[in-house]
Amino acid sequence: MTGQPALQDYAVEQMNRLLTTLAVQVHRAAKKPGPDQIHDLRVSIRRFSQGLNLFGGFFPKSEAKKIHRTLKRMMGLTSSIRDRDIAIDFLAASQHTAHKPRLSRERSRYQRQFSQMLRRWTASDFSAQWRNGLALSATRGRV
Amino acid sequence: MKLKPSLTAAENARQILPRMARKYFEAGRKAIEGKRPPGELHGFRLKTKRFRYTLELFQPLYGPNLDRYLKALRELQGALGEVSDYQAIDRVLAADGELKKQIDRVLKTKVRELRKSWRAFDSDGALKRWRTYLAGDHSKQAGRPAKQATKGAAAAAPRKPQARAESAGGQSLETRTESAQAGG
Numbered sequence: 001m002t003g004q005p006a007l008q009d010y011a012v013e014q015m016n017r018l019l020t021t022l023a024v025q026v027h028r029a030a031k032k033p034g035p036d037q038i039h040d041l042r043v044s045i046r047r048f049s050q051g052l053n054l055f056g057g058f059f060p061k062s063e064a065k066k067i068h069r070t071l072k073r074m075m076g077l078t079s080s081i082r083d084r085d086i087a088i089d090f091l092a093a094s095q096h097t098a099h100k101p102r103l104s105r106e107r108s109r110y111q112r113q114f115s116q117m118l119r120r121w122t123a124s125d126f127s128a129q130w131r132n133g134l135a136l137s138a139t140r141g142r143v
Numbered sequence: 144m145k146l147k148p149s150l151t152a153a154e155n156a157r158q159i160l161p162r163m164a165r166k167y168f169e170a171g172r173k174a175i176e177g178k179r180p181p182g183e184l185h186g187f188r189l190k191t192k193r194f195r196y197t198l199e200l201f202q203p204l205y206g207p208n209l210d211r212y213l214k215a216l217r218e219l220q221g222a223l224g225e226v227s228d229y230q231a232i233d234r235v236l237a238a239d240g241e242l243k244k245q246i247d248r249v250l251k252t253k254v255r256e257l258r259k260s261w262r263a264f265d266s267d268g269a270l271k272r273w274r275t276y277l278a279g280d281h282s283k284q285a286g287r288p289a290k291q292a293t294k295g296a297a298a299a300a301p302r303k304p305q306a307r308a309e310s311a312g313g314q315s316l317e318t319r320t321e322s323a324q325a326g327g
Contacts, residue, residue: 004151004152004153004282005151005152005153006151006152007146007147007148007150007151007152007155008148009152010151010152011152014200046192046196047196047199050192050193050196050197050200051196051200053193054144054146054197054200055146057146057148058148082231083231083232083234083235084235086228086231086232087231087232087235087236090228090232090236090246091236094245096242098239099236099239099242103235106235
């Protein structure tokens with residue numbers, strides 16, 4: 001065993017790691033909100049959420065709830081973009097062109113909302129706020 | 144899953160993960176073998192992600208042998224992802240009757256492939272192997288590089304390679320991989 005870590009220390013270490021990854025993916029998606037970046041962001045959100053679910057007992061309940069709500073909004077928005085990306089790929093593969101302009105317009109609209117949300121996240125230095133809110137900052141640095 | 148702060152992280156993992164595996168297999172059998180409508184597979188897909196991400200959270204305590212189990216799970220997740228992709232396409236293109244017929248045809252094939260993947264995943268006492276492995280003390284393997292740790296894992300690990308995995312080069316419409324982020 002790698003030193004038989006106490007559960008709380010282990011939870012804090014894992015959550016720090018997941019939040020660092022999430023912050024990296026947010027910055028990456030903010031720079032270029034393409035399908036790959038959005039996919040990776042969604043994966044890191046799910047991982048972080050699952051960590052928060054599993055180790056939630058170690059963190060302030062109200063803060064964890066607030067973060068869950070924020071993540072849920074982001075997942076909803078990225079889901080709308082992802083659905084259009086998949087459908088556009090499908091149309092290209094099956095050589096249909098009829099619906100592509102509509103889907104592209106819809107994607108652009110959702111992407112604008114997504115970019116706005118990401119700007120708010122990055123402007124408010126969300127990872128530092130969450131690290132403080134979850135009391136993770138005592139043990140690790142931040143992105 | 145209730146964690147016990149009085150126990151170490153590894154002891155907690157050995158207690159909760161075998162139970163989680165049992166519940167996961169039960170959910171899979173119900174969702175996939177139960178011949179339910181494809182829409183109901185969405186919930187199982189989310190369970191698969193949650194199970195995988197929970198295992199990954201404890202991965203440092205198990206060492207590289209856990210990779211074999213995670214690989215099987217990723218491959219199943221790939222098959223679930225294919226079904227989900229076509230459900231998403233159906234959501235945004237259902238108004239076009241011709242396209243809908245085409246999408247439904249592919250979706251049926253993907254569901255059949257998923258059932259096949261599930262049967263391979265849940266075969267030959269797989270649940271027992273999962274539970275035995277997750278309940279075991281793997282402290283000697285933890286932190287070791289993969290080559291040293293794989294010895295002795297073969298008997299416990301899932302036996303059959305699966306049809307497709309996002310992270311093993313399988314092509315979904317999204318063609319994205321989650322492995323790039325694996326382990327954070």
